Amino acid sequence: MLKLFFVFLSVFFHSIWSFDEDMQELIKNLHTTCVGEVGVQEELISRAQKGDFADVEELKCYTKCIFDQLAIADENGVADPEAALAVIPANMQATADPIIRKCTALRGSNPCDNVFVAMKCWYHESPETYFMP
Template sequence: MMEQLMLAVLLAVLLGLAADFTMAAQIKDNLELPEYYKRPAKILHNICLAESGAMESKLKQCMDGVLHDDREVKCYIHCLFDKVDVIDEATGQILLDRLAPLAPDNDVKDVFNHLTRECGHIKLQDSCDTAYEVAKCYFAAHDQVVKFCHLLMADVTS
């Protein structure tokens, strides 16, 4: 149940990556987000915050496109990917296109496939380092990725 909720949140946020619709604009402008987006995002954030020990002050900076290069932040990012089940257990690669079958339209599928094509090859020995480098690649590959940070940090910044 929790994993499905996490997948639904990630999918909803990535919808904003594929099309510039009202929710994405609200996220970017830091306006009030509907509770049905904030609640599961906050659950995901809190779980990964506790598991990683990352400092919220460093995580909040991702809303400006800054990803801190420290162990806790890297492991927070790994936790996010792990909880939404996009890490290939056999290879350790992060494959966002695993969510493509859940996408409601081809634009969203194209975003998943684009990010996987650009960044899915990244694999380092350490899983937290891999997650961090993949996240950096996502930021470079698609400028709308920052909206995911805005959703995760929505309640933290208010």
């Protein structure tokens, strides 16, 4: 899964929304895994992809599953900003650094909520770079 994390971030930040076929397959697999694991409704994910975040535990745990699969968060749902920054291309680091640091410092009420709060922050800070599989 760590390999998936590096590939995901490298491609994503290098070319936002321009996913090649391999990346699309990886994203689909990540999505399928996490939907299966937490049982979230597709409609909730679709809305969150557009910035409409329902305050529903399944959606929150879906975001944590994504972070877990990408090896970016610990068991408490706390993301490691250094790990994320280490794989972001140099030309995106200046833009990403303050967003990552601000959003990963926020905390929710439980591990799933911690990641969910970070994802919502990312959307509000930079909707043009926000992405949820």
